[in-house]
Each structure stands twice: as structure tokens, then as C-alpha cells.
Amino acid sequence: MRLDYMSDLSKKNIYDFSRETLKNLLITDGFKAFNAQQIFSWLYQKNEPNVESWTNISKNLRSYIQESFSFELPTVIWDGQSKDGTRKFLIKFSDSKTVETVLIPAKNRLTICISSQVGCAIGCTFCHTGTMGLTRHLRPSEVTGQYIVLSEWLKNIEPDSRITNIVYMGQGEPLHNFDNMKEATEIFLDDYGLGLGQRRITLSTSGMVPQIKKLNDFPPVNIAISLHAAHDDIRSELMPINKVYDLNRLLSAIKEIPLKAHRWVTFEYLLIKNLNDRIEDIDALVDLLPPKISKVNLIPFNEYPESNFKKPSHSHILWFHNELNKRGIITTIRTTKGTDILAACGQLKSEYEKLNLWN
């Protein structure tokens, strides 16, 4: 696990550890393996960080935990709601750095869009976050913490709502922060942790080929690839990472992703007017995508202040969608949500000083 920032170097944050890592730590310090399970139950199932109330745990272990660990979670410092019900939150960490997290309601579903880094190093030219550069990786506790604090927040605002799905599509490139995202994902999936199903979590990557090749060492969640173009020159214009890992290298790595039966790789495709929305783009997509495992999710471009790109017309988006489906590629159009509060894909950027403009 990579800890890029610790507010109190004398104490480890207990939320940074998967049950397996915590178990190893406890055994090294003379405690029992099953103590990790007990601690997880208190933290994640009973949501009780007050160690004094952990009645089934020995006094000796309780003292060790209090001396060794902090229990720090991020805080919500601002929230805004779109006309369509999408909510955007500004989440603050102990070093005062912030990220944005989004809750997206849909029929029978409430999806949390989680950030993985403060800023992002990838610099996609269509993305608001990409203009920030990378400040630092998020720790596991800061990743799961977005889910934990917003679940608590919801209890007060909408007691009947529950977060059902997680997408790693907020600020940052999750595979650039591989070890911490892996640890956080293990906590999300652990039955003694946050207890989410594998199919409820989707990791989205810009196409970091060496890390894609390491996905057999990552919990088996859904994978989404930000493709956005089927020609190298256009993709390099949109995503500088393509100059290092071009489409050929990317697709070779994708074919090696360990997929469970009936699992798909979703290719996210940002539709931009007069750039990647032509008939030759459809031809190239059909040639490029591995059959049987590929789904395409079209995302009409979300314009934001200073963006250079435009969204195609509604009729053109439908034409593109129909053509791909006709040619045997399962294609959906993502409903754009939260554009009025800059909460849609590619629009996230923590600008605390500008928040009053969005209220």
C-alpha cells in the first residue's frame, strides 16, 4: 500500500487497511487473525468507530487499537443538486485537499462516482480535471471514505436511499493509484467490510497498459476503457496517453484482461461534433473492438466553460448509436446528468472558490 500523505505519522489510519492487511498486522503484533474480522464488523457493519463500545474485544486489544490507529474519515464541505437530481459534493481530507464526488440517481439505482486522485496526471484535453495536473494519490481510507461519509449524509437527507453502485470515474486515473485502489476495492467487496457485489463496481481507465496487464492482481470488478476514438491521431489529440500506449498496445492488453463468464469490457466513447462522430469512425470501431466481450457506451460531450469541443446534435447521436448496433456492437447512450452543476463526465474540477457560482 502506498501512503502518500499521513496527517499523524505516529498513527496509521485504520480505514486504510483491507481485512487481510489488518489481519497480518495484528498477527505480527501478537493478536489473533479473527480479531480483524471483529474490528471490520464494528467499523463497517455497525459503523461504530468508538473503540470503548467494542464489547466483544479484549481490553488489551482495545488499548492497542487506540494507541496505534487513527479513525479519520473525510468530510463533506459543500453539496449542490442538479435539476435532474444528481448531487455533487466537495470532499475535504485531513491535509485540506479536496475532490469532487457525485451521486447519480437512476431507476432502482443510486451510483456514486468516486475520485481516485487529487487532480490527474493524464491531461485528457476534453476533461476539466485534466487541466489541474496531479497533486497526489488518494489513500484507501479517502476512497472508501467518500462512500462512507456520503452514505451517512444520505441517512439524514433521504433516509430511504442507499448507494447501490460504485464507479471509479471521478477525478483521477484509478490505475495510476493501483495499490491504494486495490486495497479500497477489497474493503468495498469484503462481506465484513462494505459488502458490495463485484458487479456493482466499475473501474474506468484511460488505458494505462502496464496496469491493465496487472488486472489479474486486482479484485474482479467491471472494467470500462475510455476509448473515445478508433484512430490513433484523434485519440492522441484527446488523450495524450495514446502517444505512449497506442490503440494497438491498448487493445492487445485488453484482450488479456481476466474476465469472468458473461462479463464485458465497456468502451466509453465521448461523441464530439465533427471529430469522432463520422462514418469512418464507425468503420474503425467495428474493426477495432474485440467481438463478444465489447460494449460501447456513447457519452455525448458535456460542454464546460472554456472547452474547445462541441456536442453533436441529438439526431446525429441517435444515428451513430443505431449504426453501431446494426453492425453487431452492443451500444448504449449514457444519459447525461448533472450538467447544470458541472457534475457530468469530464466536468469535475475542485474549485472551492468558485462554488458560490454553482449554488
Ligand code: SF4
Ligand atoms: S478523463 Fe479521467 S484520466 Fe483523463 S484527465 Fe480526466 S480524470 Fe484524468
